Amino acid sequence: MNRPLRQFAQLVSLLFVLVLIGCEKESESIVSIALHPTNANILYVATNDAVYKSRDGGASWERFPGFSARRVTTIAIDPLLPATIYAGTMGDAVYKSPDGGQHWLPHNVGLKEHVSFINQFVFHPTQSEIIYAATTVGAFITKDAGREWEERMAGMKEVHIVVSAAINPKNPRILYAGTTGGVYRSDDGATSWKKINNGLIPDTELMGAMALGVNVIALDPVTPDIVYAGTTKGLFRSANGGGAWERIGQGLPDPFVSSIVIHPTQPTRLYLGGPGGVWKSSDSGQTWQAINSGLTSLNIRSLAMNPRNPQELYVGTNGSGLYRSTNDGETWTPLPLKAAPARS
Numbered sequence: 001m002n003r004p005l006r007q008f009a010q011l012v013s014l015l016f017v018l019v020l021i022g023c024e025k026e027s028e029s030i031v032s033i034a035l036h037p038t039n040a041n042i043l044y045v046a047t048n049d050a051v052y053k054s055r056d057g058g059a060s061w062e063r064f065p066g067f068s069a070r071r072v073t074t075i076a077i078d079p080l081l082p083a084t085i086y087a088g089t090m091g092d093a094v095y096k097s098p099d100g101g102q103h104w105l106p107h108n109v110g111l112k113e114h115v116s117f118i119n120q121f122v123f124h125p126t127q128s129e130i131i132y133a134a135t136t137v138g139a140f141i142t143k144d145a146g147r148e149w150e151e152r153m154a155g156m157k158e159v160h161i162v163v164s165a166a167i168n169p170k171n172p173r174i175l176y177a178g179t180t181g182g183v184y185r186s187d188d189g190a191t192s193w194k195k196i197n198n199g200l201i202p203d204t205e206l207m208g209a210m211a212l213g214v215n216v217i218a219l220d221p222v223t224p225d226i227v228y229a230g231t232t233k234g235l236f237r238s239a240n241g242g243g244a245w246e247r248i249g250q251g252l253p254d255p256f257v258s259s260i261v262i263h264p265t266q267p268t269r270l271y272l273g274g275p276g277g278v279w280k281s282s283d284s285g286q287t288w289q290a291i292n293s294g295l296t297s298l299n300i301r302s303l304a305m306n307p308r309n310p311q312e313l314y315v316g317t318n319g320s321g322l323y324r325s326t327n328d329g330e331t332w333t334p335l336p337l338k339a340a341p342a343r344s
Contacts, residue, residue, distance in 0.1 A: 030316025032074045033304040036082050040306055043314070044085060044101065045322055045337070046072040051087055053101045058324060058335035064101050076121040078145075080128040086146065088118025088133070096146050107146035111135075122165045124172050132175065132190060134162040139177055141190055155193035156184055166217040168224045176227060176242060178214025183229055185242050199245035200229065200236055218260040220267040228285065230257030230272060237285055248285040252276060259303040263310050271313065271329065273300030278315055280329055291329035296320045 029048050036042035041057045048071045051064045071090040078084035085097040086107075093108040093116050117136040124130035129145040138153040139162050156162075156179070164178035177184045182197040197203070201212045213232040220226035229236040235249040235257050254276035263269035270281045271291075277298035279288040292298060297320035306312035313325045315332065323332040 028317075028319050028321050029301065030318075030322050031072065031301055032076075033302050033314050033316050033322070034075045034077045034085070035304050035306055035314070036077060037079050037307060038082065040308060040312070042082075042100075043304075044075050044077065045316065046075040046087065047337070048072065051075055051085075051101060052337050054335075058322070061337050062101075063337075064097075064104065073118055074120050076123070078128045079123055079125070084145070086121050086131070088121065090117045092116060094118060094133070094146060094149075107142075108149070109147060110142075110149035110151075111140060119161070119163050120165055122167050122175070125167065125169045126172070132165055132167070134165040134177065136161045138162055139165065139190055139193075152186075152190040153193070154191065155186075155195075161213075163213055164216050166219050166227075168219060169221060170224055174224075174241070176217045176219075178217045178229060178231075180213045182212055183214055183217065183242055183245075196238075196242035197245075198243065199238075199247075200231075201233075215256075215258050216260050218262050218270075221262060221264050222267045226267070226284075228260055228262075228270070230260050230274075232256050235260075235272065235285060249279075249281075249288055252279060252288055258301055261303045261305045261313070263305070264307055265310075271303055271305070273303045273315060275299050278303070278329060291325075292332070293330065294325075294332035294334075295323060296334075 030045050032046040034044045043054050045052050051072055052061045054061050072087055073090050074088040076086045083100045085101050087095040093111045095104045096107045097104045118133055120134040122132040131142050133140045140149045141152050142149045158181050160179035160181045162177050162179050166176045168174035173189045175186045175190050182200050184193040185196045186193045214229050216230040218228045225241045227238045227242050234247055234255040236245040237248050238245045254274050256274045257272055259273040261271040268284045270285050272279050277290055277292040278300055280291050281288045297317040299318040301318045302316035304314040311328045313329055315323045322335045324335050325332045
């Protein structure tokens with residue numbers, strides 16, 4: 001594809017993603033939730049225009065406004081050094097805080113000239129200075145905690161947004177990338193990629209722009225060859241590392257899946273969110289029940305589970321704020337982001 005057509009395709013793709021973000025009030029659209037790995041009282045949420053931190057389980061918040069970008073698109077906590085926070089933005093790529101969000105600096109060497117919109121961060125499970133970024137122009141890697149980034153797109157022949165990513169926790173050389181043209185897999189730490197769309201979408205349909213967007217990829221934490229792909233056109237499951245996919249969850253009210261969470265020790269229990277609300281499955285996604293009591297909006301953007309207490313779930317809506325459940329989703333309570341300016 002020549003350069004003008006490539007730029008046009010990227011522009012169209014970016015506009016599509018912006019439509020998905022929604023046009024609600026920025027402060028009420030929760031685009032990303034990050035929970036501290038060991039301290040259940042500490043959590044971060046990103047709205048379209050700021051990052052918020054709570055030190056008391058969501059009872060009170062501080063707001064970090066010091067971004068030059070207009071929108072924050074994703075936030076992540078270093079799993080091994082949880083005072084280190086990464087924020088992906090639309091317009092200014094990556095920011096990093098070494099002190100729990102009090103101070104932020106851009107970390108864009110190798111990125112800035114290529115990409116400004118970050119969709120997701122994925123950390124190596126035992127070497128958290130190795131981070132993969134899913135962006136609007138492909139996959140990138142840093143091996144030094146964000147100081148420098150390298151593009152990793154070998155094998156991704158089509159021009160696609162990389163919307164989501166996942167890493168095999170037991171074999172971190174295996175990665176998955178969800179794109180606007182299906183799923184790719186790498187077996188060599190993102191050095192090269194191979195398309196794995198068997199059962200997901202026929203190649204003939206991929207000729208149409210935005211034929212299928214893979215919004216989220218989730219791996220079974222006990223058996224990571226079991227992979228789930230939440231897409232714009234339904235939920236899919238693979239039992240062999242993406243070698244073949246089957247459509248599941250056809251009874252869900254809306255095929256669009258924005259987020260998936262898997263129970264850490266009982267992986268047959270799944271939770272997903274989308275325009276049809278929050279749903280729970282106890283049989284690996286074959287059947288589902290709605291768990292929306294207390295939510296004032298069913299337009300779900302993000303989900304998170306407390307890793308030390310899976311009964312505690314958080315949900316971010318596209319316009320009605322943040323909610324928490326302490327009883328496995330049976331009921332939800334709003335957590336308003338009432339915030340004073342952050343401490344210096």
